[in-house]
Amino acid sequence: MSVPALSINNLHKSFGPAHIIRGVTLDIEPGERHAIIGPNGAGKSTLFNLISGGYHPSSGSIKLRGEEIGGMKPFKINRKGLSRSFQVSNIFSNMTVRENVRCGVLYSMGYGYGFWRNVGNLHDVQRKTAEILESVDLLDKAQLPAALLPYADQRTLEIAITIAGGADVIMLDEPTAGMSHSETERAVALIKQATEGKTLLIVEHDMGVVFNMADRISVLVYGEIIATDKPMAIRGNEKVREAYLGDEADAIEGDAA
Numbered sequence: 001m002s003v004p005a006l007s008i009n010n011l012h013k014s015f016g017p018a019h020i021i022r023g024v025t026l027d028i029e030p031g032e033r034h035a036i037i038g039p040n041g042a043g044k045s046t047l048f049n050l051i052s053g054g055y056h057p058s059s060g061s062i063k064l065r066g067e068e069i070g071g072m073k074p075f076k077i078n079r080k081g082l083s084r085s086f087q088v089s090n091i092f093s094n095m096t097v098r099e100n101v102r103c104g105v106l107y108s109m110g111y112g113y114g115f116w117r118n119v120g121n122l123h124d125v126q127r128k129t130a131e132i133l134e135s136v137d138l139l140d141k142a143q144l145p146a147a148l149l150p151y152a153d154q155r156t157l158e159i160a161i162t163i164a165g166g167a168d169v170i171m172l173d174e175p176t177a178g179m180s181h182s183e184t185e186r187a188v189a190l191i192k193q194a195t196e197g198k199t200l201l202i203v204e205h206d207m208g209v210v211f212n213m214a215d216r217i218s219v220l221v222y223g224e225i226i227a228t229d230k231p232m233a234i235r236g237n238e239k240v241r242e243a244y245l246g247d248e249a250d251a252i253e254g255d256a257a
């Protein structure tokens with residue numbers, strides 16, 4: 001068997017007396033698209049922050065391709081090939097769309113951020129930047145200041161920046177939050193295309209998105225994973241229906257069937 005892209009073992013996190021993550025164990029295979037779902041306050045963002053280095057685990061282990069990363073600084077984890085987006089937009093609004101993506105590309109190639117002004121001649125950087133912009137369908141808006149993009153395009157740019165760093169494990173926190181139905185459909189297609197071959201971990205409230213995108217789903221309730229399975233099995237899981245999805249499960253659209 002291959003080494004899991006991410007391997008979480010008996011992970012706990014408490015804030016003072018509040019025990020928020022309560023023994024999470026989960027393996028995510030290389031190339032898998034995995035979604036974490038669960039009610040508000042279940043601990044999804046906390047789990048994301050633990051994996052990407054925002055929080056120190058209280059106990060337990062988090063391994064990236066077999067290497068322990070629990071408690072490492074976020075930039076070190078990023079350097080090891082794990083990149084995450086945030087719910088709150090992370091883009092440089094005064095820079096153009098192209099410059100924003102270029103920053104990520106430069107970073108992945110080992111250049112400092114201060115180098116970006118002189119990169120016009122760096123062919124490999126230009127090519128990689130254009131490739132990413134094309135994969136998320138933003139090439140025709142590359143010269144615009146990021147602040148002028150419509151909201152859905154800003155979220156897409158955020159995803160492009162996350163991918164530009166060259167990581168092969170990508171974590172997206174509610175990538176379609178605030179988007180209309182048609183914008184969401186487009187974003188899902190772009191995310192699938194842009195993360196092809198990479199390992200993807202998402203937190204998402206839109207069940208249409210989750211069931212369309214994920215190979216497997218984990219359901220987090222009160223800091224514990226109550227089920228990890230393929231979308232169809234999650235939809236039919238009695239425990240999951242009781243704790244979270246309820247009758248909504250029957251109404252979920254998706255090609256998971």
Ligand SMILES: Nc1ncnc2c1ncn2[C@@H]1O[C@H](COP(=O)(O)OP(=O)(O)OP(=O)(O)O)[C@@H](O)[C@H]1O
Binds near residue numbers: 015020043046047
């Ligand atoms: N830094 C912190 N200090 C204290 N409590 C925290 C901290 N971060 C999160 N919590 C608590 O942990 C619990 C889980 O929060 P978290 O944001 O991880 O849930 P979530 O599943 O992401 O919720 P939502 O779906 O609403 O985003 C909440 O009760 C929250 O108040």
